Amino acid sequence: MTRASKSDSKPRQIKLGAFLPGGGQHIAAWRHPDAPADGATNFEFHKQLALTAERGLFDAYFLADNLTVGLGAREGGNAKIAGFEPVTLFAALAPLTTHLGFIATASTTYEEPYTLARKFASLDLLSNGRAGWNVVTSAGDETARNFNRDVQPNHAERYARAHEHVETVKALWDSWEDDAFIRDKQSGRFYDKDKLHDIDHKGEHFSVKGPLNVPRPVQGHPVVVQAGQSEDGRGLAAHSAEVIFTAHQKLETAQEFYRDIKARVAEAGRDPDQVLIMPGVAPFVGRTEEEARAKYQQLNDLILPEDGVALLNGLAGQTLDIRGYPLDGPLPPSKETEGMKSRQALIRQIADEHNFTIRQLYQWVATARGHYTIVGSVTQVADQLEEWFTSEAADGFNILPPWLPGALDDFVDLVIPELQRRGLFRTAYEGRTLRENLGLRRPENPWTVARSTVLAAE
Amino acid sequence: MTRASKSDSKPRQIKLGAFLPGGGQHIAAWRHPDAPADGATNFEFHKQLALTAERGLFDAYFLADNLTVGLGAREGGNAKIAGFEPVTLFAALAPLTTHLGFIATASTTYEEPYTLARKFASLDLLSNGRAGWNVVTSAGDETARNFNRDVQPNHAERYARAHEHVETVKALWDSWEDDAFIRDKQSGRFYDKDKLHDIDHKGEHFSVKGPLNVPRPVQGHPVVVQAGQSEDGRGLAAHSAEVIFTAHQKLETAQEFYRDIKARVAEAGRDPDQVLIMPGVAPFVGRTEEEARAKYQQLNDLILPEDGVALLNGLAGQTLDIRGYPLDGPLPPSKETEGMKSRQALIRQIADEHNFTIRQLYQWVATARGHYTIVGSVTQVADQLEEWFTSEAADGFNILPPWLPGALDDFVDLVIPELQRRGLFRTAYEGRTLRENLGLRRPENPWTVARSTVLAAE
Structure with missing residues (x-):
């Protein structure tokens, strides 16, 4: 039985995010003959990527983020060492596009709820409802040292803070009721003060009075996204997230994760159909399998x-x-730490499973950092996506083109039409907001709900 | 003697900022028949304003900022109660314009240096060198309560923190030397690790290791702007700022401020010609004085x-x-506080000087909150600007159109051509970056300077 059989009128379709760091996903992407070597810091190139993603009817452009020069920086490495701050970049891309969503990563450990709520509300307003927030806790002591600390808060503390942070941000987004603004020139009444609310949050990590100085977002709340896979990460996702990015190598582990999250969501009293699980997929697509292998x-x-x-x-x-x-020897043993537990475990698991040498392992992860890599013809790639989608492993995928723009162009020009032919993907955007396209309900404002409950009782 | 006589080849010309909050400057601006009532939250309207400012060859679009719903919000008041976060808004406007600078306000009290340095570097990168940062310390307990505090830090502490914050941000902007990126596909060398630097800042308020994960800004540093007028504010301006916004009612006080700041800048070992003093001016312009008075x-x-x-x-x-x-009675007496001292003193001074009732006072300040208001014909307005500019009171002006878009259109269509006719204002942008148009030198990177000094000594 597939989940598709559950739905009523409209057939269930694949949702697609596009993970498009300007420098490319593969560690050597910038050296690809077709890639601009300065793609990571080239605004016109990011604009081209956004327009291609929109041409491909992707739900959203997604960007990860670090608050440090990050991975490999000290060793003189790759193109991800410096680039744009995601919210600023997405704000600039929003007016150049009309339907594409923008999911930006931002940190609950090193940003204040008021500032974070505000910038995402502002992005949502100027994009007419196309913003999403990927919630991260920003692991690593290197990051901590850019924010007045010597070492990072431990894993449990980061997640406790994240829970409170997300709830505070959501409350701030609800400061204004949707119909709070009157703007009546005649009477001079600009807004209804009964529809503006302090949030008066006083918790363990934050104390925030509110209200927010941005109107309620077009989407009610920007779409909340999460990607942690640890126990704490899954707890946060089940409680708060509407889209979950995840990394799996095999159908079975993806299905296990899918079942686990949907069950946790239901336990938390939420509708499992309103939480979309989107594994990462790095596709090397050719007109033939041989062509794909050559690209790889x-x-x-x-x-x-x-x-x-x-x-x-x-x-x-x-x-x-x-x-x-x-x-060309094996990987040395690991130690326990407070870092990104899930990703570390995955790397170790890959090495053990394939009995990889160090060189084999880095070649293997260079493409997609532990995400599912598919090397194949158009039919092979579409078959695999269809299998995961129809067998309770995925509601959609976060596509990680290994290099840019070529691998994105390949996906849009070759795979998308095949998915459309199979009825698995849209042929036009369903709505104008990211939430509408993802099929996610607009959250009600609790203040408005409370008022209508009172009115109904009278 | 005018400062113009000092310069060598090019005649000195007026620099112009445009202060364009979408809701308008005057407290009742949104009620004006020509103004969109939703201007404060309308992105298309902000786009129109930016295009008009660029048509008028303004140096920059400037926005103030609050980290709270702010002035008058609790009383149900005006259109400034909610709107865009300035950096997000400016990022969205940057690709829609080509020469206009964008000066966004951001807080040293409630933002971290790493985050702030990053978003301005990102704005500078995506706008090709058109970003400016207006440094503020964010007065008020209402703001503090959105950031885990009950009361604000006192005035001296806010300014001490601001000094350290600005220096830390500048150091982060210098993390990468200008020629650090090699991007040689053949050798695989992406950057020169000798040209990437930790900043290792450990001060009283911040501890930031760096480096920043955005390349050195196109302008070296985004233009640093400041507007404090208190003793602490002037100290910060003299030490750090390149553009100073200020509020004066009379030529004499503007001249006094101008002389004081230029002297402090020289004392701080900086070139006074590289610090531009720009008083705010709110112009009601008519083809005749009567027409202007009617608009007022x-x-x-x-x-x-x-x-x-x-x-x-x-x-x-x-x-x-x-x-x-x-x-219709007089203003009650004042108390001492830790708030925005200079603005409070100015309000009191206006009331005393004109012997204003409460009603007269609020009508008077409703236009421009203590900035210089000019009501007059094109010739009268141009005469006043020329007088201030040529008698050591101003290097330019921050124009605060009382309502939008009408008062901005009036200024661009009527006053700008008159200033051009007098040779006081540009007829085309001189450069591509904000810094080039303002005539401000691009700051050298101290790491690069240190290296060339060593090389020269060898």
């Missing part, structure tokens, strides 16, 4: 060994230091 | 008394509570 090989041949080592050290955080170990 | 009266007739009272209470902060006092 071309990119892996461009990895410098020192960049590969830096990548693994970065992903494994403090659990591992492989510098000094022979590249 | 039309707008003042739209003020609701309760909004006028809320405005005065907001501006005076905790020094004054005029609720309960008769509108």
Whole structure:
């Protein structure tokens, strides 16, 4: 039985995010002959990517974020070392597009709820309802040292703070009721003061009076996205998230995750159909499988060994230091830390499963950092997406083109039409807001609900 | 003697900022028949304003900012109660314009240096060098209560923190040397690691390791702007600012301020010609003086008394509570506080000087909150600007059109051509960056300077 059979009128279709860091996803992407070497810091290039994603009818453009120069930076490595702050970049892209959503990553550990609520509300307003917030807790001591700390808060504390942060931000977004603004020139009444609310939040981590100085977002709330896979991460996702990005290598683990999250969402009293699970997929697509394999090989041949080592050290955080170990030998054992637990476990699992050497491992993860990599013909790629989608492993996918713009163009020009032909993907945007396109309900404002309850009782 | 006589080849010309909150400057601006009542939250309207400012060859679009619903909000008042976060808005406007600068206000009291440095560097990058940062310390307990505090830090502490904040941000902007990026596809060298620098800042208020994860801004540093007029404010301006916004009622006080700041700048070891002093001016322009007076009266007739009272209470902060006092009687006495000292003093000075009643005072400040208001024909307005500009009171002006879009259109269509005719204003942009148009030098990177000094010594 597939989930598709559950729905009533409209057939269930795949939702698609496009993960498009200007420097490309693969560690050597910037060295690809078709890629602009300065893509990471080139605004016109990001504009081109956004327009291509919109041409492909993607739901959203998605960007990760670090509050440090990040992975491999110290070793002289790759193109992700410096680039745009995601909200600023997306604000600039919004007026140049009409339907594409923009999901920006922002940190609950190092940003204040008021500031964060405000910038996402502002992005939602200027984009006419196309903003999404990917909630992260920003692991790593290197990040902490840019924010007045020597070491990061521990994993549990980061997640406790994240829970409170997200709830505070949502309350701030509800400061204004939707119909609070009167703007009657004749009487001079600009707004209805009964429809503007302090939030008076006083919690363990934050004390925020409110109200927010931006109107309630067009979408009610920008779409809340989450990607943590640890126990704490799943708890946060079940409680707060509407879209969940996740990394899986195999159908079985993806299905297990899917079942687990949908069950947790139901336990939290929420509707499982209103939480979309979107694994990452890095596709190398060819007109034939051979063509796809050639593309895959071309990119892996461009990895410098020192960049590969830096990548693994970065992903494994403090659990591992492989510098000094022979590249063609096995991975040294791990240590316990407070970093990104889920990602570290995944890297280790891949190494163990394939019995990879260090060199084999970094070549393997260079494309997609642990996300599912598909190398195949148009039919093969579409078959795999269809299988995951129809067998309770995914509600959609976050597409991570290994290099840009070529791998995005391939997906839009080759795979999208095939998915459309199969009835698995839209042929036109359903709505104007990100929420409408994702099929997510607009959240009600609790103040408005409370008022109508009182009125109904009278 | 005018400063113009000092310059060498190019005649000195007026620099112009445009202060364009979408809701208009005058407290009743949104009620003006020509103004969109929803201007404050209407992105298309802000776009129209930016295009008009660029057509008028303004140096920059400037926006103030509050981290609270702010002035008068609790009383049900004016259109400034909710709107866009300035950096997000300016990022969205940047790709729709080509030469106009964007000066956004951001707080040293409630934002972290890393986050702030990053968003302005990102705005500078995506606008090709058109960003400016107006440094504020965000007075008021209402603001503090949105950021985990019950009361604001005192005035001296806010300014001490501001000094350290600005220096930290500048150091972060210098993390990357200008030529740090190699991007050589052949060798795989993306950047020169000798040209990437930790800042290792450990001060009284901040500890920031760096480096920043955005390349050095196109302008080296976004233009640093400041507007404090208190002793602490002037100290900060003399030490850090390149453009100073200021509020004066009379030529004499403007001249006194101008002389004082230029002397402080010289004392701080900086070049006084590289610090531009730009008083605010709110112009009601008509083809005749009568027409201008009619425009002035039309707008003042739209003020609701309760909004006028809320405005005065907001501006005076905790020094004054005029609720309960008769509108046609005098202002009650003030108290000492930790708020915005300079603005409070100015309001009191205006009331005393004109012997204003409460009603007269709020009508007077409703236009421009203490900035210089000119009501006159094109010739009269141009004469006044010329007088201030040529008698060491101003290097330019921050134009505050009382309502929008009409008063901006009037200025662009009537006053700008007259200033051009007199040779006082540009007829085309001189450069592409905000810094080039303002005639401000691009700051050198101290790391690069240190290296070339070493090389020269060898």
